[in-house]
Amino acid sequence: MLQRLPGAVMDRFLSLNLRTQMMIMILLMAIGSMGIILYSAQRQREADFREAAHLSLNLATLVHNDQKVLLSGAEQLLATLSYVEAVRLRDVPEVNRILAGLLKKSPQISNLLIIAPDGNVWASALPIHKPINAAERRFFQAALRSGRFSSGEYTIGKVLSKPTLSFGYPILDQQGKVQDVAVAAFTLTNYDTLLSSRNLPPNTSLLLLDHEGTILFGNKARELAGKKDRPDLFDSMKEGEQGTFIARNNSGIKKVTAYRKVYLKGESEPYMYVRTGIDEEWVVKKTSLPLMVNIAVMGAIVLLTALMALYISKRAILDKVRALREAAQKISAGDLTVRVNHCVAGGELGELGTAFDGMAQQLSVDIERRKRAEAEALAKGEELDRYFNNSLDLLCIADTRGRFRRLNPAWETVLGFPLDRLVGQNILDLIHPDDVSATADAVATLERRGDIQSFTNRFLHADGSYRSIEWHSVRPDGNIIYGTARDVTEKIKAEEEKLQLERQLLHAQKLESLGVLAGGIAHDFNNILMAIMGNAELALMRINKESPAVDNLQKIEQASTRAADLARQMLAYSGKGKFVVENIDLNRLLQEMLHMLEVSISKRALLKIDLHPSLPQMEADATQIRQVVMNLVINASEAIGDDNGFISIKTSSLKCDRSYLKKAWLEVDVPEGEYICLDVSDNGCGMDSATRNRIFDPFFTTKFTGRGLGMAAALGIVRGHRGAIIVDSEPRRGSSFRVLFPAADSTADIGEAVIRQESWKGSGTLLLVDDEDAVRGIASEMLQQLGFNLLTASDGMTAIELFAANPQVGIVLLDLTMPHMDGERCLVELQKIRPDVKVVMSSGYTEYEVTRKLSGKQLAGFIQKPYRLNALVEALRPIA
Incomplete structure (x- = not known):
C-alpha cells in the first residue's frame, strides 16, 4: 500500500526514524483491522439472518414432510377401511367397533367417521350423542365430486368440540359410484412435541393455516386458533411453493419467517400452509456481543503493540543494526577474523550475524568441502543404483513427453516385456484405451503442480491382458519425471469382490425385513379369509341351487381363493411358505x-x-x-x-x-x-x-x-x-x-383346480381351539355340518380346562398362533393329560414349517388356513 503513495510522501515517510515508522504502521494496521472487524460483523449479521431463514424454512419443511407422511398413512387407512365388508354392508355396531379399535392404534387421528351421500354420519369411532350432518363440509363435497382423497377446512368438530381439520375418502360401490365417505379428523396438537424435541431458538413460532387463511394451530398464540390470518401475512405466502420473508407476526413481534404449502395429490390448491418464525431480536443479539468483544480486544492489542514497539526498536533492532554495520565494514576491508555473534544474537539479525562469522571460514575451506561433496555424491549414486535394481516396486525415470528413460527389473516381472523393449517407448502406447485420456491429464497435472500423490491406470501385459498400476510421481525439474508404482490388480479385484458381497448382504438383510412384515400381515389376513371362504361355502351348500345368489357366492369363493393365494405368497416372502410352481x-x-x-x-x-x-x-x-x-x-x-x-x-x-x-x-x-x-x-x-x-x-x-x-x-x-x-x-x-x-423343459398347461364335494360325516366330540371369533364361528358351523358334537375354546388355558373336564373329547383342532399360551405349549399340556390325544394343528403357515417346528410332538394331522369344508374332511376323516 505504501508503494502507491506519491513519491514525496514516500520519501518523507522513509526519512523518519525507525520508531516513528513502526508507530505509523501500527496505527494503519489498527485502522485496517477495525474496518475488517466491522465488515465481518456486518457479514456475520447477514449470515445469521440467512441462517435463521434457513432454520425457519427447515422447520417448515419438517412439519410439511411430517404432515405428508401423516396424510399418506391416513389415506391408506381409509382406503383399507373401504374394503371392509361391514362398512360396505353398513353394519353400524360392527363398524363403530372397528373404527374405535383403529382410533386407539392411531394416536395422531382424533376421530374416524363414515358419512352417507346425504351428509349424515352413520358411524363414528367416538360416541355420537345427536345426529350430525356434514353435507356442507368442503372435504365431503370434494370427495363426492372428485372421487378421491380430499381435504377440508378449519371447523369445530361436532364430536370433540375442538378445532379440527378433516379429510375424506370416497367409498365406491361395485358400479364405481360413491357409496359413502370415510373421514379422518386431526386436531394438529401433536406438533408441540415435535417443537420441544428440537434444539430451536427461544420463542420459535409455528402456525398451521387452512386454504382460506384460518389459523388451525399456533404454538405461541393458541388463542388465534379459528381466527383469520392477517391479510398481508397470508398474501405473502401466495407466491411459490415455499419462501422466506421478514415481517411482524399477528402479535406484533418482528420475525424471520418461512412458509411451505402442503398439497393433496390431485388438488391444485394447497389444503394447508405451514408458517414458522424466529425472533429478529435473537438474530441481532448473536452478532452484537462478539462485535463488542472484538473491538475491546483489538484496542488492547494496539496499545500493547505500541509499547512493545518502543522497547523492541532499541533492544532488538537499532543496537544490533549498528553492530552489524560495523562488522560489514571490516569484512569488506578483508578482515575475516571479525566476529559479531557475541553482540548480535537471536532472531533474523542473529542469523545474519552468524552468517558474517562463517563467511571467512567458508572461503578458506571451500575447495576442500567441494571435493568431499563430490566423493559423497559418487557413493550415494552407487547406493541408489543398487536400490533401484533390487526394489520389488516398479521404479522408472521418464521425460515429460511420456517416454521411459530408465526402468528397474521389476517392470519385466510385472508386464512380461523385456526391459530393452520398454525403454524408449511412450507410456500411452501401453495404456488401456479407456485410460489414455485420464493418463494424459495426469501428466499435464504433474507438469503443472510438480507431483501426483496417487493415480491408477491399466498397463498392457505381454499375454494381452491388462494390469492395474498405482502411481506416485514427482517432477523435480522441467524435463524429468520420477515415478514409483505398484501392481494393484489383485487388490482392486479383491476390493470389488468384497464390495459386491457387501451389497448382496445388505440387500438380503433388507429383504429379510420385508419378509417379516409380509409374514405378519399374511397370518392375520388368513383368519379373515377363513370366515369369508367358510361362510360362502356353507351358504352354497344350504341355498337353493336355482337361486340367483349362487353366482354371487361362487364369485366370493373365487375372489377369496385368489386372496388366499396372495396370502400364501406373502408367507413365501417371509420364509414361512413356498411358491406354487x-x-x-x-x-x-x-x-x-x-x-x-x-x-x-x-x-x-x-x-x-x-x-x-x-x-x-x-x-x-x-x-x-x-x-x-x-x-x-x-x-x-x-x-x-x-x-x-x-x-x-x-x-x-x-x-x-x-x-x-x-x-x-x-x-x-x-x-x-x-x-x-x-x-x-x-x-x-x-x-x-x-x-x-x-x-x-x-x-x-x-x-x-x-x-x-x-x-x-x-x-x-x-x-x-x-x-x-x-x-x-x-x-x-x-x-x-x-x-x-x-425356460421350462416340459409343455404342460395350467389347469383349473377341481373342487371335490364330500359327503362324509364324522361323529363324537371335537374340541375347537382358536383365539379368533370369526374363525371359531365358521369352523364350528363346518364341524357341526360334518356331524361332530362341538366344544370351543378361545385360548390355550380354556382348552386345557375343557379337555380335562370332558374325557369324551376324541379330537382337538388346535390353532398354532394364540396369545398367552400358543398352540405348541397347549399341545404339550394336552398330551400330559392324555398321551394318545388326537390333535390336528391349524395355521396359516405351511405344513412343512409347522411339522418342522413341532418335530417330535406326535401330531395327528395338519390343516392350513384358510381352509374349506373339503379340506377339513381330508384332515379329519383318517383319524375320526
Whole structure:
C-alpha cells in the first residue's frame, strides 16, 4: 500500500526514524483491522439472518414432510377401511367397533367417521350423542365430486368440540359410484412435541393455516386458533411453493419467517400452509456481543503493540543494526577474523550475524568441502543404483513427453516385456484405451503442480491382458519425471469382490425385513379369509341351487381363493411358505391380465403389448408372476405421471451367455441358457444412477404416498424363480426393465383346480381351539355340518380346562398362533393329560414349517388356513 503513495510522501515517510515508522504502521494496521472487524460483523449479521431463514424454512419443511407422511398413512387407512365388508354392508355396531379399535392404534387421528351421500354420519369411532350432518363440509363435497382423497377446512368438530381439520375418502360401490365417505379428523396438537424435541431458538413460532387463511394451530398464540390470518401475512405466502420473508407476526413481534404449502395429490390448491418464525431480536443479539468483544480486544492489542514497539526498536533492532554495520565494514576491508555473534544474537539479525562469522571460514575451506561433496555424491549414486535394481516396486525415470528413460527389473516381472523393449517407448502406447485420456491429464497435472500423490491406470501385459498400476510421481525439474508404482490388480479385484458381497448382504438383510412384515400381515389376513371362504361355502351348500345368489357366492369363493393365494405368497416372502410352481404360458397370463392392467394405469398412458409367438413355457407361480407384471406396469405409469406417454410390454426368448447375465442387478449367479424375456418399458421421467442403485431396496420410494415394497417384492419373486432383472434408465429418457425367467423343459398347461364335494360325516366330540371369533364361528358351523358334537375354546388355558373336564373329547383342532399360551405349549399340556390325544394343528403357515417346528410332538394331522369344508374332511376323516 505504501508503494502507491506519491513519491514525496514516500520519501518523507522513509526519512523518519525507525520508531516513528513502526508507530505509523501500527496505527494503519489498527485502522485496517477495525474496518475488517466491522465488515465481518456486518457479514456475520447477514449470515445469521440467512441462517435463521434457513432454520425457519427447515422447520417448515419438517412439519410439511411430517404432515405428508401423516396424510399418506391416513389415506391408506381409509382406503383399507373401504374394503371392509361391514362398512360396505353398513353394519353400524360392527363398524363403530372397528373404527374405535383403529382410533386407539392411531394416536395422531382424533376421530374416524363414515358419512352417507346425504351428509349424515352413520358411524363414528367416538360416541355420537345427536345426529350430525356434514353435507356442507368442503372435504365431503370434494370427495363426492372428485372421487378421491380430499381435504377440508378449519371447523369445530361436532364430536370433540375442538378445532379440527378433516379429510375424506370416497367409498365406491361395485358400479364405481360413491357409496359413502370415510373421514379422518386431526386436531394438529401433536406438533408441540415435535417443537420441544428440537434444539430451536427461544420463542420459535409455528402456525398451521387452512386454504382460506384460518389459523388451525399456533404454538405461541393458541388463542388465534379459528381466527383469520392477517391479510398481508397470508398474501405473502401466495407466491411459490415455499419462501422466506421478514415481517411482524399477528402479535406484533418482528420475525424471520418461512412458509411451505402442503398439497393433496390431485388438488391444485394447497389444503394447508405451514408458517414458522424466529425472533429478529435473537438474530441481532448473536452478532452484537462478539462485535463488542472484538473491538475491546483489538484496542488492547494496539496499545500493547505500541509499547512493545518502543522497547523492541532499541533492544532488538537499532543496537544490533549498528553492530552489524560495523562488522560489514571490516569484512569488506578483508578482515575475516571479525566476529559479531557475541553482540548480535537471536532472531533474523542473529542469523545474519552468524552468517558474517562463517563467511571467512567458508572461503578458506571451500575447495576442500567441494571435493568431499563430490566423493559423497559418487557413493550415494552407487547406493541408489543398487536400490533401484533390487526394489520389488516398479521404479522408472521418464521425460515429460511420456517416454521411459530408465526402468528397474521389476517392470519385466510385472508386464512380461523385456526391459530393452520398454525403454524408449511412450507410456500411452501401453495404456488401456479407456485410460489414455485420464493418463494424459495426469501428466499435464504433474507438469503443472510438480507431483501426483496417487493415480491408477491399466498397463498392457505381454499375454494381452491388462494390469492395474498405482502411481506416485514427482517432477523435480522441467524435463524429468520420477515415478514409483505398484501392481494393484489383485487388490482392486479383491476390493470389488468384497464390495459386491457387501451389497448382496445388505440387500438380503433388507429383504429379510420385508419378509417379516409380509409374514405378519399374511397370518392375520388368513383368519379373515377363513370366515369369508367358510361362510360362502356353507351358504352354497344350504341355498337353493336355482337361486340367483349362487353366482354371487361362487364369485366370493373365487375372489377369496385368489386372496388366499396372495396370502400364501406373502408367507413365501417371509420364509414361512413356498411358491406354487407349475408350467405356465407367459403370453396367456399377460392376455388374461390385459384388462386389469389397462384400468390400473394412468388414463394418459397408452399400453402397448407385443407377444412373441411360440414362446416357451416357464416353471413359475402364476400369482407371483402377476404381481411382478403389475408392479412393473404401475411403476411405469407413475413414472409417466400426468404427461402423455406409453408403456410397452413385450415377450421374447433369448439365449443368454455369462457376459450378458453380468448386466443383471447385483450380478446374480444364474446359469447360461435359454431364458424367457419380459420387457416393460416407458418414456417417463427416467432415473439417475443414485435412484437406480436403490430401486430394489425395501421401503425405498420416490413418491409421497408409496410404501417402497413393490420393486423389492418383484426382485424377490424373480430371484426366487432363479431369474434376473436388467435395468436401463436415464433421466428424462424413460426406463426399461428386462425380466429373465429360465425356460421350462416340459409343455404342460395350467389347469383349473377341481373342487371335490364330500359327503362324509364324522361323529363324537371335537374340541375347537382358536383365539379368533370369526374363525371359531365358521369352523364350528363346518364341524357341526360334518356331524361332530362341538366344544370351543378361545385360548390355550380354556382348552386345557375343557379337555380335562370332558374325557369324551376324541379330537382337538388346535390353532398354532394364540396369545398367552400358543398352540405348541397347549399341545404339550394336552398330551400330559392324555398321551394318545388326537390333535390336528391349524395355521396359516405351511405344513412343512409347522411339522418342522413341532418335530417330535406326535401330531395327528395338519390343516392350513384358510381352509374349506373339503379340506377339513381330508384332515379329519383318517383319524375320526
